[in-house]
Amino acid sequence: MKKTSLNDIAVELGVSKTLVSLVLNGKGREHRISEKVCKKVIAKAKELNYQPNQIAKGLRTGKTNTIGLIIADIANPFFGKLGREIENEASKHGYRVMFCSSDEKAEKSKQQIEVLQQGLVDGFIISPPTGSEEQILKLEEAKIPYVLVDRFFPEIDSNYIVVDNFLAAYDATQHLIKEGYKKIACVTINDKLVNMSQRLEGYKKALADANIEVAESRIKTLPFSHEKDDVLLAVTELAGGAEKADAVLFTTSKVGVMGLECIHSLGLQVPGNLAVVSFDDPDAYRISNPPVTAIAQPLKEIGSRSVKILMDLMNKRKGKKNPQQVMLKTNFVERSSSKK
Amino acid sequence: MKKTSLNDIAVELGVSKTLVSLVLNGKGREHRISEKVCKKVIAKAKELNYQPNQIAKGLRTGKTNTIGLIIADIANPFFGKLGREIENEASKHGYRVMFCSSDEKAEKSKQQIEVLQQGLVDGFIISPPTGSEEQILKLEEAKIPYVLVDRFFPEIDSNYIVVDNFLAAYDATQHLIKEGYKKIACVTINDKLVNMSQRLEGYKKALADANIEVAESRIKTLPFSHEKDDVLLAVTELAGGAEKADAVLFTTSKVGVMGLECIHSLGLQVPGNLAVVSFDDPDAYRISNPPVTAIAQPLKEIGSRSVKILMDLMNKRKGKKNPQQVMLKTNFVERSSSKK
DNA sequence: CTGAAAGCGCTTACAG
């Protein structure tokens, strides 16, 4: 059974496609088409179970009603939750979401953006990996609507929505200091992205402001594509030796989850031997024993606002050209892993 | 700057669109188009940075190269990980993925399927909620390729790929019995889906086979849309009274994660006061203290095989009509939460 | 070896 098309209805009713299209798009009144005809068309459409072909519609109107979402990994709960919020908000505006996991690889995200740009989406929400500046600039040039999330490039005047990473790391470190910890370590990843460097800066500044010397030996920078072994090494080093740390700040939940696994496998007590604070707040942190103090990001707000900004861009009125750059506050969730 | 179309290239080169299309689709040889012309076309396409419009191509060929993925919630790590595997495998076949979270609501999944069916996808991978039989039958009638994952409807002769839930629950329960636990509880959800009922049956059968009476008071069936309060009530009841349980099987990770949170907040020791085994294996179970014994599903295989089955269906040769129904084994990961 | 033409299923000026 072939799907019914506009034409099928038109032929059956002996009217034009124009008429049918108009009526079905609710423009009957506007075009002063008689009540009687409208009803007839609508009834017939229902009878034949007419479903407009979105592809054809898209080709004609140049709109797909689809958003392209480029993130590091949809399997990472951080991005999964963000994806869900974006899906919800997009759906309110009649939009669908196509997702691509770039694994933080510039080359991969480049290809994904290029493919989706071939008429498949109306705009993008992107969490851009290191080295993808060029791709973002191309979107800018081509005037494709897009919003960056989670990170941005200071040198590109784009729309973005991020959190105040410096302040979040500063506050978290200060919290550990106030609890009485002195030898506070930081495990982070070797990434040139601003969000990562700002987290490290916030940590350093908090120590400096408290007149605690920043010991480079207590800053562990993991390889960009880090695995559990890398984290284990870092934690082992921090937990032993003369420079032994008494607390640690993990700068992502991926690092934090692996880090806690290592801490447990080494038989260390939290917070007794090592207090812990981590960026992000996955489910795991609530059921960890003790529960982990977390720097929660406002995913709901990041998701919904990024979609709203994108919608604004897609329906942009000429006048409003200045990029929307939003910096949100994180939510510090104090749990027992960081108590003294 | 407008995007370049096939026609632009044709006009610039003074040849027909046919020729350009043929060459760019690698059918130059096949149509014995001269080497020289081919090169010219390819060079010009590159020069103008030609990107074929996928929408137009899709309209003409009737193929979108997109898969519709309907799952409960992309924010749930179980589905996030599955989504990622599906994305990876689909990408190998030149396919993209559009996802929709149905929240286990039949009405929502129905609408999502209907929309995507309007020419937006070539096939579906669906984790169907209770009550969505009708929608699946409609796909069957319309001969839309689809594969069910995680659950299926016994009365519908569809393609599906699931795990052996009965056996998994049976083995897990037997494991607890062997460890010496006698008063084993089960916290599950009120769902008519086969996967859920089979988990409960497996639990009951293992008890029966070990001559342990199945105490209905130790089977807690949560409301379909369960929240933490529901889980807290269930755990509290199990942990107290004369019929006090000494071990518990959680039938989903969502329930399990909430359950562990409650167990900790009630100050119960695991496994001392209550041993724990749970379906699924989120990150949280590894960093929980003690780590949680889990029934891990082979997500990688479910993902890749579901895509492969779908690809087969989409390129189906007439001959092969029998539905592919796959049942995989789960992987029991013994950790200390279930030790005696 | 190459091109003119039809058509996928829509929408939208334009004309009456």
Add this chain to the structure above:
DNA sequence: CTGAAAGCGCTTACAG
């Protein structure tokens, strides 16, 4: 109030 026609950007028989 309604319809004929063009066109979105492709692919693909068909013809020469």
